[in-house]
Every structure is written in structure tokens, then in C-alpha cells.
Amino acid sequence: MATSAHGSLRSTLSQIFSILRLNRKDISAIYIFAILSGLVQLTLPIGVQTIINFVQAGTISTSIVLLIFFVVFGTFMSGLLQVRQMQLIEKIQQKIFVRYSFEFADRIPKLNIQKLDNYYLPELVNRFFDTMTLQKGIAKLLLDLPTATIQILFGLILLSLYHPVFIAFGIVLAITLVFILRSTATRGFDSSIRASNYKYKVAAWFEEMARSLKTFKYAKNTTLHLRQNDKLTTEYINARTELFGVLQTQYWSLIAFKVAITAAMLIVGVILLVGSEPQLNIGQFVAAEIVILTVIASVEKFIVNLDKVYDVLTATQKLDYVTEAETEKNGTIVLQDNTKPISVKFDHVTFGYQANQQVLKQLNLTVNAGEKVAIMGLSGSGRSSLLRLLTGAYLEFEGKIFIADVPIHNYQLASLRNATGILLNQQDIFNGSLLNNITMGCTSTQLSDVTELARTLGFDDYLAHAPNGFETILDPTGARMSKNDKQRILLLRALVGKHSLLLLEEPIKDLQPDEQQRVTNFLLQKTESTVIVTTDNAEF
Structure with missing residues (x-):
């Protein structure tokens, strides 16, 4: 500014x-x-x-x-x-x-x-x-x-x-x-x-x-x-x-x-x-x-x-x-149906956070509806940037990105994110109740959805031992919370509800071995979602 x-x-x-x-x-x-x-x-x-x-x-x-x-x-x-x-x-x-x-x-x-x-x-x-x-x-x-x-x-x-x-x-x-x-x-x-x-x-x-x-x-x-x-x-x-x-x-x-x-x-x-x-x-x-x-x-x-x-x-x-700060640019198309998987396509995409520093160069990638894709690579290779582009937060790039065969610029971003489960390293918890940190106040998410997902992923023991249950107030900086607990909350936030697309950055990082296996199995069985994961874990 x-x-x-x-x-x-x-x-x-x-x-x-x-x-x-x-x-x-x-x-x-x-x-x-x-x-x-x-x-x-x-x-x-x-x-x-x-x-x-x-x-x-x-x-x-x-x-x-x-x-x-x-x-x-x-x-x-x-x-x-x-x-x-x-x-x-x-x-x-x-x-x-x-x-x-x-x-x-x-x-x-x-x-x-x-x-x-x-x-x-x-x-x-x-x-x-x-x-x-x-x-x-x-x-x-x-x-x-x-x-x-x-x-x-x-x-x-x-x-x-x-x-x-x-x-x-x-x-x-x-x-x-x-x-x-x-x-x-x-x-x-x-x-x-x-x-x-x-x-x-x-x-x-x-x-x-x-x-x-x-x-x-x-x-x-x-x-x-x-x-x-x-x-x-x-x-x-x-x-x-x-x-x-x-x-x-x-x-x-x-x-x-x-x-x-x-x-x-x-x-x-x-x-x-x-x-x-x-x-x-x-x-x-x-x-x-x-x-x-x-x-x-x-x-x-x-x-x-x-x-x-x-x-x-x-x-x-x-x-x-x-x-007066600049806000995101919105399209007019609403992605309404979040119960079916959708396709993703990168067509000669070049992107950089700075004008003279390209993170992605002439990227071509197609992920068909319902596919499960794990992206691996060295630090700085652009794995995380690929996910960030699909959230619609970065719309200034060269080339084309299609979601469900529609250019990403054409979507109303709120509808796109409503159909997308997102887990990025830049996300965090905030000063609020455990339930609000998971649901983000979404009125369509029921408490039963959260408890069922936690049981499936093996997180129910953590929820049961929260001092005040779902009303436990979380520390905004996470200073008094283990990385393991923080990752559980962020995963529950990204996965609860129905999504056509899941964008997950290091989803099993900081989890216990049995929890890692449960999360992996859960993602592989998500037939109603297209899943794109970035990971350093070769066994994922």
C-alpha cells in the first residue's frame, strides 16, 4: 500500500x-x-x-x-x-x-x-x-x-x-x-x-x-x-x-x-x-x-x-x-455440488512470489476426478505453491488452471473453498473454543460429524481428554500445545464435512504412527473427493 x-x-x-x-x-x-x-x-x-x-x-x-x-x-x-x-x-x-x-x-x-x-x-x-x-x-x-x-x-x-x-x-x-x-x-x-x-x-x-x-x-x-x-x-x-x-x-x-x-x-x-x-x-x-x-x-x-x-x-x-486494501478478485460461477470429485488441470503454468523468482515454470499437470495424488520433491521445488494456487489465493500467474474444466478465475472463491478441504502449513489455530477451531463456525457441520471423523482418524482419545471438552479455549499461539495436537485439530478442520477436492500439505506430519496409518487409509477411501497431497514421506 x-x-x-x-x-x-x-x-x-x-x-x-x-x-x-x-x-x-x-x-x-x-x-x-x-x-x-x-x-x-x-x-x-x-x-x-x-x-x-x-x-x-x-x-x-x-x-x-x-x-x-x-x-x-x-x-x-x-x-x-x-x-x-x-x-x-x-x-x-x-x-x-x-x-x-x-x-x-x-x-x-x-x-x-x-x-x-x-x-x-x-x-x-x-x-x-x-x-x-x-x-x-x-x-x-x-x-x-x-x-x-x-x-x-x-x-x-x-x-x-x-x-x-x-x-x-x-x-x-x-x-x-x-x-x-x-x-x-x-x-x-x-x-x-x-x-x-x-x-x-x-x-x-x-x-x-x-x-x-x-x-x-x-x-x-x-x-x-x-x-x-x-x-x-x-x-x-x-x-x-x-x-x-x-x-x-x-x-x-x-x-x-x-x-x-x-x-x-x-x-x-x-x-x-x-x-x-x-x-x-x-x-x-x-x-x-x-x-x-x-x-x-x-x-x-x-x-x-x-x-x-x-x-x-x-x-x-x-x-x-x-x-482500502485490495481484496481478492471474484468470478461469477458458483461451484455448487461438493459431493462429487472434480478434476484439476495445470496448463503451462508459471508462477513466482516475486517477479524475478519463478517457483513453478511451465507446469503441466492433470488430476482426474477421484484420483489420489501425492507430490514429492525437494524444498523450494514448488509443491506447496501448487496447492496455494488451487485455493484461489494467488491468481496472478501465467498459463491456465482449470478446476472441473472451468478456469479458476471464473469461480466465486467462497464457493470454491466451500467445496475444498484445505490443510496448509501457514494455517494455525486461533483464540477460541476447540469446536470453533475445527468447524470454523460452519453451521452445516454437525457435532456428530466431528466426533465420527475423530473416531475414524483415532483422534477421539485426544478430544475426550480436552479439559473442557469441545468448549476448551485454545491458546492462540499454540505455545502450550504439542505439535501433535495442533496437527490433529488442523486435520479435523480440513477433513470434516463433504468436499469435492482435498488439498493437504504434509497431512501426517507430527502424528503418531498408528494415526498416520488411519489418516492414509481414510484418504485412500475418499471416493467422493479428489485428493492432492504434498509429502516428504515416501511411504505415504
């Missing part, structure tokens, strides 16, 4: 807007509440101004009591509207998490393995944790920044009602501010992306150390773990420093904006109040200063939330590494 595919600021902004469009009803309500809250807050200075004018008259009247009530009620309504905004924000945050969790869960099994061979997927999916960053950042973008923008806009409009000079001053400052922020945004985004990249590289190094703990523990006289961490951490710090430099430029721009508007409004306000021909009374002056304080507070919201903008942009781009 090249940076060019994901890294542009414009494309990331487009992705954020697409997320927001999914929640446009809630966001519209948030903005309506923000506008109402802003209007209510800006009516408060006018109420204070009127109260001051009444107080200067030296009397307490019903009008003053009503004005005080309305000011207090307005303060309450402003708070109520903010709470409603927060409720809608929480709803949007939950939707973001649900959306990305299901998108990751649905997309990961469909990822194009051939395109992702150069990536360590467990580290890549760590990007999911950026959903939390996106949730928090979206709250700031939707709650604080719109509210601040509306308050600044309405504040400048209200001040302009006191005197036209405020209009021109506000426009000049706003244009200057937008220009500075826009001119530095791209550099800040690039720096934020680099910092995030190195953050994940540091985490990946820790994961690699944990995965290879014994390697590092038993290594003699080494500081490799520290030197590598120092290298990655230094790059992270450099990127963060560059990002903070951009933020400082933007911070100072906003501070200058705040200072300029404070000075200008106070100076102009005083001149208009105490000039030879006063154009403001004391109530209007106090109200104007309250508005100025509101505008200043809103500008400060911009200052403290600028880094959140980059966090949201970066989090969205990082999530795209998985949500």
Missing part, C-alpha cells in the same frame, strides 16, 4: 467527509443546536446591557426581574443545547466504532494475500486502534470547532452592529487566518503521517521482540533490541518535532489573531465611548466587551484543538490501510 495511494490530504479529507455524510442527520442536528446555543449566548450580553441601563436609572422594576430571569434561563438553555450536542456526538462515536469493527472483520478474510505478502498483517491491523483517535477527534471537530466558528462569526456580526469599522477589521483578520492555516496544513499532515508511521514501527518492533522472546533472551552480549528501538524512536521524535513546528506557526497565528482582535476592539470601543461625540453608551460598551471575551474564548478553542485536526486526518488515513 503505497503512500501515494493513501497519503494525499485531499483524499483523506474526502474520506472524512464520506464518514460525516453517513451521519448527516445527527450532524445537522448538532449544527442546529450549535447555532441556537450561539444565538442564545450572544443574546446574553444584550440582556446584560439592558439590565445595566435600567440599573443606571436607579430603580428596580418588573422589567429588570424579567431580564434577569431571561438571562438565567438563557444560560440554562445554552447548557441544555450543549448536552444535546454531546449526546449526538456519543451516538456518532459509537457508530464509527461499529462501522470500522465490522468493516475490518468482513474485509480481513477477503484481503488479497498475494498483494500483502510483504506486510506483517497482525501489525497492520493495529491501525484499528486509530478508531479511538478518530472518535475523540471527531467529537472535537463536530462539537468544539463548529461552536467556536459560529460564536466567532456571530460575535463579529454583533460587534459590527455597534460600528461598521468592526466589519472590515473582522474580515481582514479572518482572511489572514485562513491563509496561514491553509498554507501550512499539507506540511503538518505529512509530518503527522510520518510520526504515526514510526509510532507503529516502534509497536511492531515490540511485537517482534515479544514473538521472538527466547531468541533475544538467550542471545549473548547484544543490545540490538535497544539500538533498533533507539533508531525508530529517534525518527518518531524528529517527525513529531516537525509537526509541532507547524503547530507552533498555527498557534502563533491564532494568538496574533486573538491579540489583534482584543486590542482593536478595546481601543475602538474606548474611542467610541469617550470620544468627543460618543457613539456607544456604557451598557453597549460592557456588552461589546462580553462579546469580545466570547470571541477570544472561541479562538482559544481553535488553538487547543488544532492538533486534534491532524489526529483525525492521520487516523482516517491509517484506517484506510485496511479498509
Whole structure:
């Protein structure tokens, strides 16, 4: 996944807007509440101004009591509207998490393995944790920044009602501010992306150390773990420093904006109040200063939330590494009948994992329906690659592969794999129950199918001694499981149910001699399946 595919600021902004469009009803309500809250807050200075004018008259009247009530009620309504905004924000945050969790869960099994061979997927999916960053950042973008923008806009409009000079001053400052922020945004985004990249590289190094703990523990006289961490951490710090430099430029721009508007409004306000021909009374002056304080507070919201903008942009781009990753290409033909054996044919097939490294070259092979074929050869001869090609996971090759006389590219891969029992060395167990590790949640597989197959293969004793039976939770790394037990589970997974084709890599490896014989006999008697096995065992 090249940076060019994901890294542009414009494309990331487009992705954020697409997320927001999914929640446009809630966001519209948030903005309506923000506008109402802003209007209510800006009516408060006018109420204070009127109260001051009444107080200067030296009397307490019903009008003053009503004005005080309305000011207090307005303060309450402003708070109520903010709470409603927060409720809608929480709803949007939950939707973001649900959306990305299901998108990751649905997309990961469909990822194009051939395109992702150069990536360590467990580290890549760590990007999911950026959903939390996106949730928090979206709250700031939707709650604080719109509210601040509306308050600044309405504040400048209200001040302009006191005197036209405020209009021109506000426009000049706003244009200057937008220009500075826009001119530095791209550099800040690039720096934020680099910092995030190195953050994940540091985490990946820790994961690699944990995965290879014994390697590092038993290594003699080494500081490799520290030197590598120092290298990655230094790059992270450099990127963060560059990002903070951009933020400082933007911070100072906003501070200058705040200072300029404070000075200008106070100076102009005083001149208009105490000039030879006063154009403001004391109530209007106090109200104007309250508005100025509101505008200043809103500008400060911009200052403290600028880094959140980059966090949201970066989090969205990082999530795209998985949500926009290339998935497998599917055909349209469904392989429906998995009760009959099917034929397999390789026609001048050339394949390599790298462009300049061919594993298979001009391979021609025909396996008739129902045949049992064992493929032997030296390591690196392409035996395993042959099986992987038949799973449909690697579709970029030269030549033709036919399954049941249909090109493999034409099949819907889900239907092809539904009719195929697969055992490859790259497969593993996962953190889940013993039953789920065998059936993979397939609803058509009955428990009786599993127990009958285990009895046939001689694995029933293992199942009987599992601590909690089929509900035994297996360790995801297999660290507390023997190779023998792991192979039994993977074999049961591949063989349970009905299959037109069985692709088995070293199926009897790590099994006991009597179990090896049982598995061999079982495969030879599978009349409803075509069986292709790779093995180093000459007696198989």
C-alpha cells in the first residue's frame, strides 16, 4: 500500500467527509443546536446591557426581574443545547466504532494475500486502534470547532452592529487566518503521517521482540533490541518535532489573531465611548466587551484543538490501510455440488512470489476426478505453491488452471473453498473454543460429524481428554500445545464435512504412527473427493 495511494490530504479529507455524510442527520442536528446555543449566548450580553441601563436609572422594576430571569434561563438553555450536542456526538462515536469493527472483520478474510505478502498483517491491523483517535477527534471537530466558528462569526456580526469599522477589521483578520492555516496544513499532515508511521514501527518492533522472546533472551552480549528501538524512536521524535513546528506557526497565528482582535476592539470601543461625540453608551460598551471575551474564548478553542485536526486526518488515513486494501478478485460461477470429485488441470503454468523468482515454470499437470495424488520433491521445488494456487489465493500467474474444466478465475472463491478441504502449513489455530477451531463456525457441520471423523482418524482419545471438552479455549499461539495436537485439530478442520477436492500439505506430519496409518487409509477411501497431497514421506 503505497503512500501515494493513501497519503494525499485531499483524499483523506474526502474520506472524512464520506464518514460525516453517513451521519448527516445527527450532524445537522448538532449544527442546529450549535447555532441556537450561539444565538442564545450572544443574546446574553444584550440582556446584560439592558439590565445595566435600567440599573443606571436607579430603580428596580418588573422589567429588570424579567431580564434577569431571561438571562438565567438563557444560560440554562445554552447548557441544555450543549448536552444535546454531546449526546449526538456519543451516538456518532459509537457508530464509527461499529462501522470500522465490522468493516475490518468482513474485509480481513477477503484481503488479497498475494498483494500483502510483504506486510506483517497482525501489525497492520493495529491501525484499528486509530478508531479511538478518530472518535475523540471527531467529537472535537463536530462539537468544539463548529461552536467556536459560529460564536466567532456571530460575535463579529454583533460587534459590527455597534460600528461598521468592526466589519472590515473582522474580515481582514479572518482572511489572514485562513491563509496561514491553509498554507501550512499539507506540511503538518505529512509530518503527522510520518510520526504515526514510526509510532507503529516502534509497536511492531515490540511485537517482534515479544514473538521472538527466547531468541533475544538467550542471545549473548547484544543490545540490538535497544539500538533498533533507539533508531525508530529517534525518527518518531524528529517527525513529531516537525509537526509541532507547524503547530507552533498555527498557534502563533491564532494568538496574533486573538491579540489583534482584543486590542482593536478595546481601543475602538474606548474611542467610541469617550470620544468627543460618543457613539456607544456604557451598557453597549460592557456588552461589546462580553462579546469580545466570547470571541477570544472561541479562538482559544481553535488553538487547543488544532492538533486534534491532524489526529483525525492521520487516523482516517491509517484506517484506510485496511479498509482500502485490495481484496481478492471474484468470478461469477458458483461451484455448487461438493459431493462429487472434480478434476484439476495445470496448463503451462508459471508462477513466482516475486517477479524475478519463478517457483513453478511451465507446469503441466492433470488430476482426474477421484484420483489420489501425492507430490514429492525437494524444498523450494514448488509443491506447496501448487496447492496455494488451487485455493484461489494467488491468481496472478501465467498459463491456465482449470478446476472441473472451468478456469479458476471464473469461480466465486467462497464457493470454491466451500467445496475444498484445505490443510496448509501457514494455517494455525486461533483464540477460541476447540469446536470453533475445527468447524470454523460452519453451521452445516454437525457435532456428530466431528466426533465420527475423530473416531475414524483415532483422534477421539485426544478430544475426550480436552479439559473442557469441545468448549476448551485454545491458546492462540499454540505455545502450550504439542505439535501433535495442533496437527490433529488442523486435520479435523480440513477433513470434516463433504468436499469435492482435498488439498493437504504434509497431512501426517507430527502424528503418531498408528494415526498416520488411519489418516492414509481414510484418504485412500475418499471416493467422493479428489485428493492432492504434498509429502516428504515416501511411504505415504
